[in-house]
Amino acid sequence: MHTARSTGALRAERPATELGEFLLATRLRRGMTQSRLAVRSGVSERTIRDLELGKVERPRKQTLLLLARALHMSPSDHLRLQSGGGVPATASQLPPTAAAPLVGRDRVVTGVVELLTTGGHRWVSLVGVAGVGKSRVAAEVARALHDAVPDPVWWVDPGASPAPLPGTVADLLLGGASPRLAELAGLVGDTPAYLMVDDRVPGRVPESGLAELLSRCPRLRLLTTARVPSARPEAHTVALRPLAARGDGPDSPATRLLVSRLRAQGQDRSFPAAELRELCDALDGVPAALIAAASWFPLYPLPRLVEAARRDPFQLTTPAGPATRRVVGDLRAAVTATLDGLRGSDTALLAALVGPGRSVRDVARERGVPEQVAAAALHRLLQAGLIRPTGVPGEFRALNMVRSLLAPRRVGPPRR
Incomplete structure (x- = not known):
């Protein structure tokens, strides 16, 4: 037989x-x-x-x-x-291990973890300008949650390559033309879990679908990243600001990040602290801009890089090498897309902040709008990371990158 x-x-x-x-x-x-x-x-x-x-x-x-x-x-x-097969369907799916330590974000990571675990918030939206490090912070939050809680942590990155494995949480959200919410809700059910959606491709995962998922899964908690605040009432916004370039002495978070990148690429010489601060300030303390700028150090002296960044920060945000370009992406296009998506009234008020610092009252008077209207608009712009405090209490100005786009000037490459 x-x-x-x-x-x-x-x-x-x-x-x-x-x-x-x-x-x-x-x-x-x-x-x-x-x-x-x-x-x-x-x-x-x-x-x-x-x-x-x-x-x-x-x-x-x-x-x-x-x-x-x-x-x-x-x-x-x-x-x-x-x-x-002994591979739990709901096992944690974590982001790739970071190549370098996170700089200057410990408090933010701790705060977001607390909001999701003990703060009573089921949906936290991490918001900020392109390049400010939302993905990096969210990944650190995912790892911190994985270490701190017994519940599964699922990382979903719409911009990741290769495509997610069939049947995983990421596949159910991203694998088809639209999220397969019913299948995903059936998988999650009443399981306590944390879903991290790093929406580097804006709109790839509709917020309405995420809200529906939260309503179907009462013990699910959600962290999303976005360039502008969510309109969903369920979402608690945490604004991720650029790294401070001044105010912390010579060892500010922005300069620490820049120096760490210089050392990682073999630049072991020391640079004047004042000029490093100037460069970090000209690049708004935006981590992706600092990482890109570090790639130009072998080609130009630091004073010329500072000069170029002051004239047009986007001269330095295009990385010199392909490896850095994969990390940084196209900052000019990303910031431009954010500006294009603003409501017209917010764009008009933002234009008032291209020059020296202005207060809410200054902006309201200059634009001829009620002060409460100006305050609401500036709050939205601040959450989106398009403006920042000047250091004078109550005064704000547009990021240098934003100023460059709103008031374009013809500039050449850095001069030797």
């Missing part, structure tokens, strides 16, 4: 585990023999047989993925396969 091992018949010996039963049942529904499945999946026939017999204690994730694809499993069935 021949067995499935010798004939490749549809049925194998009796499965000994839930995973084996599920895999066997799915294979039979597809009308496949073990040998046929082996050919389609690239998994050996012996491995398939051992899985169905429960002889594999810890199946490899890649093996289960190959089988799921060959069997054309739905995301929910793939989740069942993962769960039955």
